Amino acid sequence: MSETASTRPPLSPTPRSSLTRSKERGRTDRADLDAVLDAGPICHLGVVLNGTPVVIPTIYGRDGDTLYLHGSTGSGNLRAAMTGDVSVSVTHVDGIVYARSAMHFSMNYRSAVIHARPIELTDPAERLHALHVIVEHAAPGAWDAVRSPNKKEMAATLVLALDLTEASVKMRTGGPRDEPDDIAAGGVWAGVLPMRQVFDAPIPADDLDPGIEIPAHVLNRCTAAPSALQPL
Amino acid sequence: MSETASTRPPLSPTPRSSLTRSKERGRTDRADLDAVLDAGPICHLGVVLNGTPVVIPTIYGRDGDTLYLHGSTGSGNLRAAMTGDVSVSVTHVDGIVYARSAMHFSMNYRSAVIHARPIELTDPAERLHALHVIVEHAAPGAWDAVRSPNKKEMAATLVLALDLTEASVKMRTGGPRDEPDDIAAGGVWAGVLPMRQVFDAPIPADDLDPGIEIPAHVLNRCTAAPSALQPL
Numbered sequence: 433m434s435e436t437a438s439t440r441p442p443l444s445p446t447p448r449s450s451l452t453r454s455k456e457r458g459r460t461d462r463a464d465l466d467a468v469l470d471a472g473p474i475c476h477l478g479v480v481l482n483g484t485p486v487v488i489p490t491i492y493g494r495d496g497d498t499l500y501l502h503g504s505t506g507s508g509n510l511r512a513a514m515t516g517d518v519s520v521s522v523t524h525v526d527g528i529v530y531a532r533s534a535m536h537f538s539m540n541y542r543s544a545v546i547h548a549r550p551i552e553l554t555d556p557a558e559r560l561h562a563l564h565v566i567v568e569h570a571a572p573g574a575w576d577a578v579r580s581p582n583k584k585e586m587a588a589t590l591v592l593a594l595d596l597t598e599a600s601v602k603m604r605t606g607g608p609r610d611e612p613d614d615i616a617a618g619g620v621w622a623g624v625l626p627m628r629q630v631f632d633a634p635i636p637a638d639d640l641d642p643g644i645e646i647p648a649h650v651l652n653r654c655t656a657a658p659s660a661l662q663p664l
Numbered sequence: 665m666s667e668t669a670s671t672r673p674p675l676s677p678t679p680r681s682s683l684t685r686s687k688e689r690g691r692t693d694r695a696d697l698d699a700v701l702d703a704g705p706i707c708h709l710g711v712v713l714n715g716t717p718v719v720i721p722t723i724y725g726r727d728g729d730t731l732y733l734h735g736s737t738g739s740g741n742l743r744a745a746m747t748g749d750v751s752v753s754v755t756h757v758d759g760i761v762y763a764r765s766a767m768h769f770s771m772n773y774r775s776a777v778i779h780a781r782p783i784e785l786t787d788p789a790e791r792l793h794a795l796h797v798i799v800e801h802a803a804p805g806a807w808d809a810v811r812s813p814n815k816k817e818m819a820a821t822l823v824l825a826l827d828l829t830e831a832s833v834k835m836r837t838g839g840p841r842d843e844p845d846d847i848a849a850g851g852v853w854a855g856v857l858p859m860r861q862v863f864d865a866p867i868p869a870d871d872l873d874p875g876i877e878i879p880a881h882v883l884n885r886c887t888a889a890p891s892a893l894q895p896l
Contacts, residue, residue, distance in 0.1 A: 478717035481680065486680065518717060519718050523706060523721035525705050532810055533817075534796075534810055534811065534812055534813050543721050578763065579764060580766055582767075607869040614811055615871055621877070624869075626863065627861055629757075631857050631859055637856075638839055639854075647853050650855075
């Protein structure tokens, strides 16, 4: 997504976006926020509905310092998102940290927490751009290969934009931070069990014309061993 | 985790836990909720802090119809969680659904959204049990292998319990649901790109005595190809 890094200010914490715990894990570079958001695939959107919080998973896309969300015009949660501030969180778990004591078990992760007041997009070109960004976030290279939304589909879709000004980014990497006494005592394995998300071999739709090959923009995402692709 | 399936009622929807969109994706069996929660590793906790929602990633554990959360006694977000209702969401993305039209792009997923009023645990035995459940959720088999929390560590830890009565479970599986016209038009690949989380070869801590072998409860979780384990 296009942006001019040199003109973008660092993430400036407000009281609610300031870290109060494990501050050494904080990042203030916008590039870190971008990287966490771009690693997708979903975010968790928190809204206040009838006085209580509701957290729902949803897909999104980012273009520069704007985050886009979309959904049905009938979605109560998205409607609620337009009436006040929301929080959007994106988290990637990179590993389980095994320590010598229960207290120091942890996870390695990259996370972003955003605070914003969403606005509903009404301009047709802006709305189409946002949907383009959302689809390309979930499925890079797909937008140009498929049918664009028609008038009826656009009318049924609510598109929201959030400004990425108020956000915090937190990361943990590396091994356990054990107590010196526990390290000296020995006898307990400690380390990290790395985790990552992989894509397996694509599964063609039941109603797909068998003459249509898997396009490169899908096939190139597969992280599974090449042999796993053979059955296709 | 122990439970008596026969005595457990199905998930009974309240207004805020009732699905308003894509109701065909809903599940009301408690076993489905349990399965989504037990697949871990993290949840997203939504609280209302100073009038606006905050969504943060955190680890958790489940025992029967109780969800446990923990954190530092200094955590403002956990403190906020004790003053009102919260929402906890656990989501697993199983695949990207490629459709013939932008409108029908989707994801396959399993998600649970819980609404509850957390209570702080104060009984020492209950608190220890909750931490046991949380550690075993993140690292099955680890609790008995490591040092238990001491008094000082317990005093610094806030432990919350949430009742799993009010929850909704939603799942999407299978291929794209395309418009008949788009299927008839042909020419566009459609299907699912499956996703899953894998564990790679464990990385021993820098300060680990090289004589300590990786325990079975860690090694058995690895989903990476056996060859990936060789370098150790």
